[in-house]
């Protein structure tokens with residue numbers, strides 16, 4: 001094939017040192033991933049032994065990552081038919097099926113195979129009614145005014161979340177009643193909310209709400225699922241044991257560890273810290289306005305929604321001992337032909353040269369899985385363990401890009 005000639009020899013999945021990595025690429029640092037996992041497990045073991053972790057597929061569903069999370073004993077937390085099928089492909093023994101856009105086929109498959117299914121749409125109640133199923137248990141996602149309890153903190157703000165059944169409007173009570181009439185048991189509550197702050201106060205409020213709902217509606221709950229949205233791997237920010245401590249404090253007012261399982265659904269807190277993105281400088285140019293540094297990486301790979309205010313980064317100079325001019329301003333740019341593919345401005349730093357590298361840290365969440373196939377296809381992903389690197393996802397070529405196309 002012509003393209004195999006163009007693309008050259010395939011990289012072999014053998015161990016290599018970082019100087020041999022083909023950029024741009026992502027690197028997963030296994031020790032850092034393990035540290036996050038251990039912190040979470042220790043927090044739960046200390047504060048609420050009857051617990052499980054559903055790893056949020058949407059945050060990063062690279063096959064190596066989901067397989068590793070399975071090996072660590074985590075459940076798969078999925079929100080679409082594709083994600084559900086992916087979890088099955090990876091033989092997850094336990095799946096948590098969330099979100100308002102579940103597919104009917106996988107909805108029933110999940111119920112029949114013992115998955116935790118958190119209802120989030122009225123049509124799911126219709127499906128249950130049509131099926132006449134009675135021997136199933138479900139969870140119910142709650143929509144309530146968290147913004148009032150934690151002013152200025154929730155992602156949706158005064159507009160309120162769009163997920164779950166509303167406590168305030170009575171839709172939550174309506175759903176409970178309707179399920180009761182059908183003979184379907186509600187065995188859990190799901191209270192995931194996105195927040196701007198990821199604060200401990202958010203989780204205190206969620207646990208508090210779970211207690212209130214249990215008492216108000218006389219619920220017998222075998223699980224309370226507080227969703228994801230935690231910090232992980234950040235200095236001066238809460239860590240997993242801080243969250244589990246406040247959650248346990250609140251939950252224990254209405255629940256017992258023996259009877260009710262705590263579910264957490266972390267995504268970014270586990271997978272953002274251990275992933276780094278490495279780029280190489282391929283050109284340096286002076287324009288009338290700026291000193292431009294062009295790299296082979298791009299903003300779409302570390303900030304696909306173009307929403308971040310800055311990036312943790314490190315300059316890796318070739319020959320760092322040689323003296324270099326200090327430049328007031330260097331504009332670090334990416335590979336796309338978009339004018340706004342400018343990653344950041346380096347101020348008063350050594351002049352970058354072709355071949356130098358820039359690495360970006362903490363980029364594992366909502367990046368690899370949101371990267372578009374724009375101009376250049378998915379880059380290599382390496383696993384770093386004890387300073388050695390192994391290819392775990394080979395960069396896509398036109399061959400993978402064209403798969404399933406009909407022309």
Ligand SMILES: Cc1ncc(COP(=O)(O)O)c(C=O)c1O
Nearest residue numbers: 056059192228229265266267268
């Ligand atoms: C239901 C649910 N659970 C878990 C998560 C994971 O959140 P995070 O990646 O912030 O931990 C999300 C993210 O939106 C979600 O919607």
